[in-house]
Amino acid sequence: xxxxxxxxxxxxxxxxxxxxxxxxxxxxxxxxxxxxxxxxxxxxxxxxxxxxxxxxxxxxxxxxxxxxxxxxxxxxxxxxxxxxxxxxxxxxxxxxxxxxxxxxxxxxxxxxxxxxxxxxxxxxxxxxxxxxxxxxxxxxxxxxxxxxxxxxxxxxxxxxxxxxxxxxxxxxxxxxxxxxxxxxxxxxxxxxxxxxxxxxxxxxxxxxxxxxxxxxxxxxxxxxxxxxxxxxxxxxxxxxxxxxxxxxxxxxxxxxxxxxxxxxxxxxxxxxxxxxxxxxxxxxxxxxxxxxxxxxxxxxxxxxxxxxxxxxxxxxxxxxxxxxxxx
Numbered sequence: 001x002x003x004x005x006x007x008x009x010x011x012x013x014x015x016x017x018x019x020x021x022x023x024x025x026x027x028x029x030x031x032x033x034x035x036x037x038x039x040x041x042x043x044x045x046x047x048x049x050x051x052x053x054x055x056x057x058x059x060x061x062x063x064x065x066x067x068x069x070x071x072x073x074x075x076x077x078x079x080x081x082x083x084x085x086x087x088x089x090x091x092x093x094x095x096x097x098x099x100x101x102x103x104x105x106x107x108x109x110x111x112x113x114x115x116x117x118x119x120x121x122x123x124x125x126x127x128x129x130x131x132x133x134x135x136x137x138x139x140x141x142x143x144x145x146x147x148x149x150x151x152x153x154x155x156x157x158x159x160x161x162x163x164x165x166x167x168x169x170x171x172x173x174x175x176x177x178x179x180x181x182x183x184x185x186x187x188x189x190x191x192x193x194x195x196x197x198x199x200x201x202x203x204x205x206x207x208x209x210x211x212x213x214x215x216x217x218x219x220x221x222x223x224x225x226x227x228x229x230x231x232x233x234x235x236x237x238x239x240x241x242x243x244x245x246x247x248x249x250x251x252x253x254x255x256x257x258x259x260x261x262x263x264x265x266x267x268x269x270x271x272x273x274x275x276x277x278x279x280x281x282x283x284x285x286x287x288x289x290x291x292x293x294x295x296x297x298x299x300x301x302x303x304x305x306x307x308x309x310x311x312x313x314x315x316x317x318x319x320x321x322x323x324x325x326x327x
């Protein structure tokens with residue numbers, strides 16, 4: 001089975017962090033978003049990856065090649081023209097194959113291995129409070145009968161969560177090509193929901209698959225929410241002599257914690273140094289240094305330095321923020 005992972009987006013809502021790194025490499029609960037996604041795909045039995053890269057794509061390439069040992073074909077989307085356009089670019093690698101597509105900006109909790117057992121064509125769905133923000137599926141007798149992207153008057157609250165399975169991807173690529181050739185756009189882009197809608201009109205029967213969890217990583221507030229949720233579900237790695245660790249936390253073994261109180265809900269990546277500080281409900285990316293400060297509800301970029309007193313901050317990679325009190 002092959003997996004297409006669109007990760008070409010800029011991630012404007014996660015700035016300043018995405019000035020220095022693509023959104024898919026932002027850390028949450030001890031791993032980059034992309035790492036969580038690929039791990040789930042490997043559990044499903046995926047044997048080949050087809051990432052669609054764009055903004056800072058070389059960083060995505062380097063991460064995957066360093067972390068995973070399986071065939072990878074990278075495809076570059078030069079302009080953000082929509083997911084249907086992005087998927088169509090993978091045709092020479094994925095056409096006629098068993099295929100799963102999973103968007104690279106959310107983490108999905110599900111029994112991935114059971115998805116192919118649902119049917120030949122399967123879409124992940126989940127109930128949402130505001131269906132006008134999503135692609136929405138209407139269902140009758142266990143079959144998806146209609147799909148609409150961000151409807152003004154939704155007839156369902158079942159959102160399509162960015163997980164698509166095809167036993168045979170041939171019809172998908174024909175539909176994507178059709179959308180592009182006929183210049184069918186929604187919200188200014190070639191949407192995969194429009195391609196799926198064409199497939200339904202042609203008689204393809206999609207089965208809905210109710211997922212267990214759908215965690216948004218698109219902005220700072222939801223990134224921290226996702227971090228809390230995932231830390232509650234994973235084995236805590238947090239013991240440090242001389243400091244107080246309040247679980248759940250994830251602290252990389254290479255990071256140094258001295259005379260500090262960490263937690264709850266803190267993830268700290270590799271090679272960080274935290275001294276004489278209190279950190280709660282925060283994400284600290286690799287190589288950062290925190291000293292003499294109380295931090296809460298914060299995301300700290302890689303190689304950042306913070307020295308001072310209590311603040312809630314979001315600073316990007318290679319930043320320095322000194323907040324010492326004047327005596």
